[in-house]
Amino acid sequence: MESVGLFPVLAVSSILFLTGVIGVLTRRNILILLMSVELMLNAVNLSFVGFSRHLGVMDGHAMAVFVMAVAAAEAGVGLALVMLIYRNRIDVDLDDLNLLKG
Amino acid sequence: MFEAALFYTFSILAILAGISVITRRNAISSAVSLVASFFCLAAMYALLDAHFVAVIQILVYAGAIMVLFIFVIMVLNVREELEEGWDLTPRAIAGAGVGGVLGLTTLVALTAADGGPSAELHEGFGTIQQLGYLLFSGQYLLPFELVSALLTVAVVGAVVLAKKEL
Numbered sequence: 552m553e554s555v556g557l558f559p560v561l562a563v564s565s566i567l568f569l570t571g572v573i574g575v576l577t578r579r580n581i582l583i584l585l586m587s588v589e590l591m592l593n594a595v596n597l598s599f600v601g602f603s604r605h606l607g608v609m610d611g612h613a614m615a616v617f618v619m620a621v622a623a624a625e626a627g628v629g630l631a632l633v634m635l636i637y638r639n640r641i642d643v644d645l646d647d648l649n650l651l652k653g
Numbered sequence: 654m655f656e657a658a659l660f661y662t663f664s665i666l667a668i669l670a671g672i673s674v675i676t677r678r679n680a681i682s683s684a685v686s687l688v689a690s691f692f693c694l695a696a697m698y699a700l701l702d703a704h705f706v707a708v709i710q711i712l713v714y715a716g717a718i719m720v721l722f723i724f725v726i727m728v729l730n731v732r733e734e735l736e737e738g739w740d741l742t743p744r745a746i747a748g749a750g751v752g753g754v755l756g757l758t759t760l761v762a763l764t765a766a767d768g769g770p771s772a773e774l775h776e777g778f779g780t781i782q783q784l785g786y787l788l789f790s791g792q793y794l795l796p797f798e799l800v801s802a803l804l805t806v807a808v809v810g811a812v813v814l815a816k817k818e819l
Contacts, residue, residue, distance in 0.1 A: 555656075555657050555660050555661075555700075556768070556771065557766070557768035557771070558763065558766070558768075559660070559661070559664065560697075560701070561763055561766070562763060563664040563667065563668065563697075565756075565759040565763065566668050566671075567667065567668060567671050567690075569752055569755060569756050569759070570668070570671040570672055570674070570675060571671070571675075572748075572751065572752055572755060573675060573748050573749070573751075573752040574674065574675030576744070576747060576748035576751055576752070577675070577744055577745050577748035577749075578675060579744075580680060582680045582683075582722070582725070582726060582729075583674070583675065583677075583680055583683050585722070586674055586683055586684065586687050586722065587674065587675055589687065589714075589718065590671055590674060590675075590687065590690065593690070593691065593694055593714070596694075596706075596710075597694060597697065597698075600697075600698050600701050600703045600706055601701060603701075603703065604701040604702055604703070604771065604774075605768055605771045605772065606772055607771070607772030607773060607774055607775065607778070608772075609778065609779070609783055609784060609787055610787070610793075611703075612703055612705065612706050612779065612784050612787075613784065613787050613788055613791075613793045613796075615703070615706050616706065616709060616784070616788070617793075617796060617797075617800055619709060619710070619713050619714065620800045620803070620804060621800070621803065622714075622718065623713060623717065623718055623804070623807075624803055624804055624806075624807035625807075626718045626721055626722070627721065627807050627808065627810075627811040628807050628810050628811050628814065630721055630722065630725045630811075631810070631811040631812075631814035631815040632814060633725060633729070634725065634728070634729070634814075634815045635814050635815065637729050638817075
């Protein structure tokens with residue numbers, strides 16, 4: 552197709568990334584926090600693909616595939632940790648996880 | 654231009670679904686919004702001539718990762734958050750402040766950027782064949798193998814963490 556140009560792609564990508572950042576900073580539910588991280592990773596993927604389309608080289612696609620693999624690994628280990636925390640504390644509220652606080 | 658209109662529609666839907674992810678109180682609603690956002694992003698990838706990435710986005714993200722999320726939410730049976738929406742807690746102020754500063758910086762950087770016209774695409778751009786050449790015989794061979802090692806480590810780690818007794 553005719554390209555939409557670089558600017559709209561980067562604008563959408565940065566808005567999604569910002570949404571993820573605000574989600575990480577404001578929510579207390581650890582599951583929603585992990586979902587916000589996934590949202591940020593997707594925003595980065597979108598800008599990789601956008602740059603790839605703009606420059607006409609496919610390196611961005613390779614990077615997007617790598618990001619997805621890392622995101623899958625992160626989700627697996629992160630959710631295992633959530634299960635572990637929940638088993639020990641019966642809660643997923645981040646404010647209660649202050650064991651390491653001095 | 655039909656494709657451009659489609660692209661903008663999916664952009665707006667993806668952003669709305671993304672905002673819905675961080676504003677729902679129920680974790681399941683957030684997860685469903687995230688799936689919607691992933692589907693919109695997959696459509697945008699397809700419109701940007703990244704067909705293989707679009708398919709992988711649906712298979713891996715909307716399929717595997719979100720099933721894992723929803724499975725964990727169901728297993729944990731998390732109660733809904735008791736906090737009241739958007740009152741001015743220190744956390745909300747900090748989040749809005751950091752988000753505002755970051756957004757402003759990004760806006761300035763974006764308006765200053767001018768990429769020029771997009772390049773002409775060569776034959777077979779975005780196909781699995783071209784990506785396969787890049788991953789298996791190009792400069793991304795070593796990262797690709799390292800990713801497989803990372804996934805193995807993650808699987809072992811997840812089993813060790815989540816299992817009650819080994």
